[in-house]
Amino acid sequence: MGEDVVVRVAGLAMHFPITSGLFLQRKIGLVKAVDGVSFAVRKGETLGLVGESGCGKTTVGKCVLQLYRPTSGSVFFEGQDLCRMSEGQLRQVRPRMQLIFQDPGESLDPRFTAADIVGEPMWIQGKAQGPAYRERIAELLSIVGLAPYMADRYPHEFSGGQRQRLGVARALALEPTFIVCDEPVSALDVSIQAQIINLLDDLQQKYGIAYLFIAHDLSVVRHLSDRVAVMYLGKIAEIAGRDALYQEPLHPYTQALLSAVPIPDPAVEAKRVPIILKGEVPSPINPPSGCVFHPRCPKAFGPCPTVVPVLADVSQDHQVSCLLYPPSWPPSAPP
Amino acid sequence: MADLLQVRDLTTHFFTRDGEVGAVDGVSYSVAAGETIALVGESGCGKTVSALSIVRLIPEPPGRILSGKVLFDGADLLQLPADEMRLVRGGKIAMIFQEPMTSLNPVLTVGRQITEALELHQHMNRQDAFRETVRLLKLVGIPNADQRARSYPHHLSGGMRQRVMIAMAISCKPKLIIADEPTTALDVTIQAQLLELMRSIARDLGTATILITHNLGVVARYARRVYVMYAGKIVEHGPALAVYHDPRHPYTVGLLASVPRLDEPRKTRLAPIEGQPPDLVSLPRGCAFQARCSFYSGGCEGQALDLLEVSPGHYSVCWQGRKGREEWAKT
Numbered sequence: 001m002g003e004d005v006v007v008r009v010a011g012l013a014m015h016f017p018i019t020s021g022l023f024l025q026r027k028i029g030l031v032k033a034v035d036g037v038s039f040a041v042r043k044g045e046t047l048g049l050v051g052e053s054g055c056g057k058t059t060v061g062k063c064v065l066q067l068y069r070p071t072s073g074s075v076f077f078e079g080q081d082l083c084r085m086s087e088g089q090l091r092q093v094r095p096r097m098q099l100i101f102q103d104p105g106e107s108l109d110p111r112f113t114a115a116d117i118v119g120e121p122m123w124i125q126g127k128a129q130g131p132a133y134r135e136r137i138a139e140l141l142s143i144v145g146l147a148p149y150m151a152d153r154y155p156h157e158f159s160g161g162q163r164q165r166l167g168v169a170r171a172l173a174l175e176p177t178f179i180v181c182d183e184p185v186s187a188l189d190v191s192i193q194a195q196i197i198n199l200l201d202d203l204q205q206k207y208g209i210a211y212l213f214i215a216h217d218l219s220v221v222r223h224l225s226d227r228v229a230v231m232y233l234g235k236i237a238e239i240a241g242r243d244a245l246y247q248e249p250l251h252p253y254t255q256a257l258l259s260a261v262p263i264p265d266p267a268v269e270a271k272r273v274p275i276i277l278k279g280e281v282p283s284p285i286n287p288p289s290g291c292v293f294h295p296r297c298p299k300a301f302g303p304c305p306t307v308v309p310v311l312a313d314v315s316q317d318h319q320v321s322c323l324l325y326p327p328s329w330p331p332s333a334p335p
Numbered sequence: 336m337a338d339l340l341q342v343r344d345l346t347t348h349f350f351t352r353d354g355e356v357g358a359v360d361g362v363s364y365s366v367a368a369g370e371t372i373a374l375v376g377e378s379g380c381g382k383t384v385s386a387l388s389i390v391r392l393i394p395e396p397p398g399r400i401l402s403g404k405v406l407f408d409g410a411d412l413l414q415l416p417a418d419e420m421r422l423v424r425g426g427k428i429a430m431i432f433q434e435p436m437t438s439l440n441p442v443l444t445v446g447r448q449i450t451e452a453l454e455l456h457q458h459m460n461r462q463d464a465f466r467e468t469v470r471l472l473k474l475v476g477i478p479n480a481d482q483r484a485r486s487y488p489h490h491l492s493g494g495m496r497q498r499v500m501i502a503m504a505i506s507c508k509p510k511l512i513i514a515d516e517p518t519t520a521l522d523v524t525i526q527a528q529l530l531e532l533m534r535s536i537a538r539d540l541g542t543a544t545i546l547i548t549h550n551l552g553v554v555a556r557y558a559r560r561v562y563v564m565y566a567g568k569i570v571e572h573g574p575a576l577a578v579y580h581d582p583r584h585p586y587t588v589g590l591l592a593s594v595p596r597l598d599e600p601r602k603t604r605l606a607p608i609e610g611q612p613p614d615l616v617s618l619p620r621g622c623a624f625q626a627r628c629s630f631y632s633g634g635c636e637g638q639a640l641d642l643l644e645v646s647p648g649h650y651s652v653c654w655q656g657r658k659g660r661e662e663w664a665k666t
Contacts, residue, residue, distance in 0.1 A: 052522035159611050189377035190549060194593035194607030201604070216522065223595040223605065246597065260527035262552030263598050264591060266575040269556040276531055277524045280494055 005076075006178050006210045007041040007064060007097075012073035014059050018285065031284050033059040035234040036073075038311070041178065044208040048225030048242070050218055050257070052281055056234040057214045061180040064212060065097055066090055077178070095125055095174035102183035104163035108155040114141070115151040117166055121173045140169040144199060161192035168199060172207075180212045185220060197224060218261050222246050227317075230254045233292040234284055236311055240318040250320045252299045291323060299324060338365040338406075339510055339543050340389070345403035347381075347388045350396060354616040358384040358398070360567040366511065371537060371544040373558035373575075375551065375590075379612060381567040382547045386513045390424050408510070426456040429504035433516035436496060439488040445499045446472075446484030449506050456507040471502040475532060494525040501529070505536055512537070515547045530557055551594055555579060563587050566613055566623035568640060571656075573649030583651035585628045622653070630655060 014034040019025040034056040041047045051057045063070045066082050075082045077093060085093070098121075101107035108117055115137050122128040122136070138148035144165040155163055164184060171179050181200065185193040197220065203209060215221050221228060222242060229239040230253065238251040249255045256275040263269055277296045282288055288295050294304035303323055311319050312327035322328050347359040359381040366372050374382040387393050389405050389412065405412040412423060424430075432438040440448055449471060450464035459467065465484065472480035475498040488496055497517065504512050514533065518526035534557065537544050546558055554561055555575065562572040563584065571584035582588045589608040595601070610627040619625060621636040628635070634654065642650040 052524065161611065189612075190551070190590060191377060191593050191608035192611075194605040195609070197595075197605055198607060218523070219595040219597050222597065222601060242601075256524060258597065260523040261597055262527075262530075262550070262556040263596060264551035264555050264579065264594055265596070265598070266555045266579055268598055269552075274527050274531075276527055280492055280525065281522075 004043045005040045006043050006078065007212070008076040009040070009060075009064060010038045010074050010076070012037045012060065012063055012075065013071045014056075014063050014068055015071045029285055032234050032287065033284060034063060034070075037231075037234075037236055038073075039229055039236065039239060041210045041212055042226075043177070043210055044204065045226040046204065046211040046213050046224050048221035048228040049212060049214045049231060050216060050221050050228065051231035052216060054281055054284065055231045056284070057231050058182055060231070061099070061182050061212060061214050065094075065099055065180055067099075095121070096176050097178045097180070098171035098174070098176040100164075100167050100171050100179060100181045100184045103187045104160060104167050105155070105187070107167060108163060110155055113152050113154055114146070114158070114166055117155070118151075118169045118173055121170060125174060127174075136173070140172055143172065143203070144169045145195075159192075160188055161195055164188060164196050165199065168196075168203070172203065175207070176209060178210045178212070180214065182214045183216070184213075186215065186217060193220070200224065218257060230257065233281065233287055235292060236319075236321065237293065238318075238320045238322075239311070240320075244315075244318050248318075250314060250318070250325065251293075251322045252297050252324075253293050256298070291321075293322075337368065339368045339370075339408070340366045340545075341404070341406040342385070342389065343404040343406070345385060345388055345405065346401045347384050347393055347398060348401055349398045351616075356615045357567045357618065358615065359388060362403075362564070362567070362569055364562050364569065364572065366543045366545060368510065369537070369541045369543055370560070371534075371546060371558050372560045372562065373546045373548065373554040374562050374564055375548060375554055376564035377549055377612060379615070380564040382564050383515055385564070386430075386515060386545060386547055389513065390428055390430065391420055392424075422456065425452050425509075426507050427509050428511045428513065429507065429509040431497075431500045431504050431512060431514040431517045433519050436488065436493070438500065439496060441488055444485050444487055445491070445496075449484075449499070449503050452503060452506050467506070468502075471506055472499070474505075474536075475499075475502045476528075477502075493521055494529065497521060497525075497529055498532070501533060501536070505540060505542070508540060509542060511543045511545065513545045513547070516549070517546075518553065519548065519550070526553070533557075551579075551590065563590070566618060567615060568623065568652065569642070570624070570653070571649075571651045572642070573646075577646060577649040581646070581649075583645045583649065583656035584624075584653045585630045586624050589627075589629070 012034055013036055016031040016033055017027045018029040018031060020028045037060055049057045062068045064075050070083055077097060118137050118140050119128055137151055141148050141151060146165055185196050213224055225242050227241050228245045230237045232253050238254045249258055256277050259275045279296050290305040290307055291309050294300045307323060309321045309323050309328040310330050311321040314320050314325045314327055320328060342364050345359055345362045349356040349358055362385050376382045388400050393400060400413060446468050449468040453459045453464040453467055468484050469480045472483055477483050477495060477498055518529055548554060558575055561575050561578045562569050565586050571587050582591060592606040593608055595605060608627050613623050625631050625635040640652045642652055643656060645651050645656050
């Protein structure tokens with residue numbers, strides 16, 4: 001890992017306790033939402049994080065930003081371990097890492113004007129003074145393609161796409177070097193989606209911001225990401241450069257995910273035979289033994305229910321966690 | 336092929352405080368027996384309202400079906416008395432909605448919700464209806480169907496709930512299923528399972544399907560004919576292949592260009608449709624798409640919006656639609 005890494009996550013785990021009882025909150029189990037996740041995001045690059053609902057991708061995003069304090073593991077941001085910082089120390093770092101939410105209708109305060117929404121981070125950081133403040137808001141609005149005269153409008157006066165632009169402007173207010181985008185376009189119509197995707201792309205080119213782009217839409221992720229990580233049940237199944245992952249997916253789950261995405265062309269669709277996975281994602285309270293994917297895996301074989309694979313390099317910058325590939329075998333159980 | 340359903344000049348408006356909203360404005364389409372068609376468009380284009388109008392589930396007020404005919408099995412559904420309409424709904428025409436959590440009754444077991452339909456439409460007694468329900472739940476791929484029939488909706492996952500909706504929809508062997516965004520709330524691998532299931536069931540039972548969605552990929556996988564809607568009107572329709580490979584309305588061209596495709600080399604930039612969908616209360620004169628159209632020319636305001644045949648069976652309302660993409664690109 002060189003100088004250019006903005007965020008490095010190592011062995012991240014987030015376990016939520018399940019409690020029972022009204023007063024004596026007994027712990028009766030654990031939801032292992034994230035269980036041993038490691039990756040790095042380099043300066044100015046986008047790491048796409050894909051997976052189905054409940055796989056823990058949003059929890060990873062929140063842990064990276066320390067909105068959840070992880071159970072174990074470390075998150076290095078610009079070389080410092082955020083997990084070992086106090087809230088006061090975190091406040092010094094937070095301006096440089098921001099978050100864009102999924103539903104711009106729910107993530108904007110309906111009683112705030114556009115200027116308040118975009119300016120709130122500056123208030124919190126004590127940077128909202130004098131005429132420079134209004135100027136900065138006007139500048140931010142125009143960066144995201146909104147007109148400065150809209151500054152005094154309320155969220156309900158904007159359309160869905162415009163609201164998401166406000167969410168982006170708010171994230172930009174403190175000139176971050178890293179933004180977690182949590183499903184930023186999935187609530188939008190397709191023609192509007194493309195506008196926001198292009199905006200995120202432009203901002204990265206212009207300001208060199210690194211993104212952790214969390215989404216379930218594999219075609220959108222391919223469009224925006226430089227590297228892609230596929231998550232399943234709290235673990236990373238495969239992580240690789242974009243082209244390697246999409247052209248040569250190695251993990252059976254990645255292969256099934258890619259084949260399940262319908263392609264908008266009836267001629268292509270008529271020839272495709274999608275890999276249909278059996279069953280549904282198991283509960284993270286009681287995950288399957290061995291490889292967590294084995295009950296649904298079309299290629300599962302002998303050792304899969306007992307041996308836990310490790311995420312390992314199969315080729316240059318292509319890591320996979322699957323027993324079909326010898327590097328993934330744990331050292332204690334040689335193939 | 337004889338048409339099972341013909342919708343002719345259907346107009347449904349909503350009367351709100353802000354004015355009259357032309358949610359569906361002179362829409363016509365047809366479905367042959369056993370055929371799958373798709374209504375595609377973005378939120379607010381009127382695709383759901385047009386389908387709800389067929390089965391007369393428009394809340395009134397504020398909505399009202401102002402004119403049009405819905406010919407189904409030889410009768411005009413819009414003229415049927417309410418008690419006969421109840422026999423059509425759920426019996427001959429079934430519906431699958433987007434969010435199975437809000438369309439299933441939370442205080443009844445899922446089995447009871449299916450037996451209810453069987454008792455009402457098929458005049459079965461409780462035991463027969465329950466046995467049939469278990470058979471249907473097995474058919475849609477629900478494990479332990481016997482126990483599951485006794486579960487409540489919140490016990491089931493989203494995918495399982497949608498399977499229950501499908502079981503309910505096919506319980507009375509309908510001739511037509513209206514599926515409104517049936518897989519939008521689900522994950523891709525579950526979506527693939529359910530689309531495959533719906534396709535095989537429609538084929539085995541000979542059921543016709545109206546698929547309402549905004550997902551162009553799902554349409555390509557599933558539908559033979561496509562109707563593209565924009566601002567309450569059908570702007571283009573035809574065989575799926577023709578519409579996808581040779582779109583003749585600038586909106587369809589824009590929609591297809593704005594989605595990234597997994598089977599093509601990655602583009603460096605997407606081509607979005609600029610601007611916002613128009614306000615249905617105050618539509619511009621002539622074509623509703625003119626403000627966002629990249630092929631706009633001075634003639635667009637005055638044009639009548641009639642569907643013109645651009646190639647056999649393929650229609651577009653764009654007056655420049657005959658030209659096709661190549662000639663548009665030159666202007």
